[in-house]
Amino acid sequence: MDAHRRPLTDRTPALLAEGYAWLPNRMRDSTGSVVRTRLLGRPALAVRGPQAVRLFYDEGHVQRHGAVPAPVLDTLFGQGAVHTLDGDAHRVRKELFLPLLNPDRVAGLTEHVAAAWDEAVRTWSERPRIVLFDEAGLVLTRGVCAWAGIPPDAVDARSLARDLVAMVDGFATPGPRHLRARRARTRQETRTARLIEEVRTGARTAPADSVLEAVARHRDTPEHPLDTRTAAVELLNVLRPTAAVSWFVAFAAHALHRWPAHRERLRAGDGAFATAFAHEVRRFYPFAPFLGGRTVTEVTWHGESVPAGGLLLLDVYGHHHDEELWGDPYTFRPERFLDRSPGADELIPQGGGDPAHGHRCPGERITVGLLETLAVRLARLEYTVPEQDLRIPLRRVPTRPRSGFVVTGVRAP
Template sequence: MDAHRRPLLDRTPALLTEGYAWLPNRMRDSTRSVLRTRLLGRPALAVRGPEAVRLFYDESQVHRHGAIPPPILDTLFGQGAVHTLDGAAHRTRKELFLPLLEAGRVARLTEHVTGAWDEAVRAWSERDRVVLFDEAAVVLTRGVCDWAGVPPGAVDTDTLSRDLVAMVDGFATPGPRHLRARRARARQETRTARLVEEVRAGAVAAPADSVLQRVARHRDTAHGPLDSRTAAVELLNVLRPTVAVSWFVAFAAHALHRWPAHRERLRTGDDAFATAFAHEVRRFYPFAPFLGARTVTELSWHGESVPAGGILLLDVYGQNHDEELWGDPYSFRPARFLDRPPGPDELIPQGGGDPAGGHRCPGERITVGLLQALAVRLARLDCTVPEQDLRIPLRRIPTRPRSGFAVTGVRAP
């Protein structure tokens, strides 16, 4: 039997045990950056590289509808989210999010978050020990809620922070973390839908053109206003990825601890270096292992094929550590991004392609802006890093330093 036509073993169990290394381990022996496999009972084709990124975002070849497994929708994105739409429906819904790409809005969000951070540092100075991952999540929640127009007192930011973290932390694993993620999403969708209804009824005032107001008033072309539950899903799809920057904050602290030579340059407020540092944190440290889409027709790529209704996998972690793209990819070198900005189809921790018209995360600019500003503050943070478990397990998705990166003896500026 032709080796390319032999029945493929389902590799889902290996994914659960190998984590981020699952695809890179299997693609290591391929000379064409393509691999046939089977996942969740369906034939799959795994690809990586800039050319493959363009294939992955070609809507004539692949769709998102039906591609995201229900457990991920029920935790990370929410049913009916923009991530599940294609074509005109996707473009119309994405109009909710495109203003987030504007430099002025990103700057205002950064101001809200850095203000919350500076206030938090003063409180940390009165505590024996703080865990930066946890505290960053609270800071980001407070900042993004203020920026999004969520009225003070309309939400419990501490509870919301824990729930938003739980949604991200439990999307890719069975067991208790996944159950916490489901409960967190159900709780916050109910609360946020109620808030949307109150805004629509005039019982709660939302600033004009705020994210909350835009979500409450948005109309899909075919179906009119979003139902309150879907509106809640999309508001959470602004809040949740912003709070997910806490993973990158913990990674940035980890990088500064391992390679302290970068600290001094960040302290000076060198914007170009801070941006390069943010890009390198996003490239070097693991966040999304891969992305998936559903093939519309039989798809062939570099001599391998997958039938219609199969899965196309984009190897995010593998591409961000591809020797041909980066050279010495397992060295942490922010300077690699001082020479030139990353190409849109090269650095893909939050997807590839065009964020305005495609499926690339529109919040990527927010992530970079926030991480750039918070990395400078981390470099200036006067504290002690005690002995702790700073290992980053690649079997855990999403991963982070085991300890969450604890610090002691914080001294307020």
């Protein structure tokens, strides 16, 4: 029987068991940067490398509609989110988000988060221990709510932070974490929809030009404003990814603990090094294991094919640890990004291609800006790292230091 016609074994159980290593393990067993497999009952082709990134974001071959599994929509993105759209519908919806990303707006969010961090640090010094991952989530939530124009009396920041983090933490794993994520999604969509409705009816006033106002007033067409629930989904798609930067904050602390020589350049306020450090944290540490799209035509890559209606998987973790692309991928070396900015199809923790026209996350600039700012503040903070479990398990998706990175004896700079 032709090798391309042989029945494929469904590898979903292996994915759940192996986590980030699932596709790299398959790639090692193949003859190149491509693997045929089956996932969630559908034939799939897994690819890697800058050229594969361009293939993955070619809407003539790959679309998002119908590709995101329902459990992911019900936890991470929300039903009807911009991530599920293609073509003109995607571009129109994305126009809601792109104005938020001009340099002044990004700087404004960074200032709000920095102020929330500085306020939090003053309380940390009075506590015997803090879990940095948890505290970062709260700081980021407080900062993004203030920036988005959400009235302080409309949300409980601590409860919202807990739910936003839960949505990310449980999207890829069956069991209790996934159930917590579903409950968090339902709870916050209900609360956020109520806030949107209050703005639309005039019961609340959203600050002019705020994110809250933009989402409440957005129309996909002149005749069709977003329904209240979809508007809530998209407002959460501003808040949730900002809270998710708590993963990178924990990873940045982990990097500074393992390689403390980087601390001095960050403390000194070297802006170029802070950017390079942020990029290297996003490359070196695992976040998204892979991305998936639905094939709208038969797709052939390096001699392997997947039919229309199958899946094309982009191996993000393997891409970021590819020897041919990075030279020394398992060495944490921010200097690799000092000489040049990473190409659009090289560093892809939040997708590849052009964020204005494709599916690359439009909030990537925000992530980098926040991580630059908070990495410098981390480097300037005095604290003790007690004995704890700092392992980062690759079977857990999304992963993080097991302990959440505990610190004691915090001393404000």
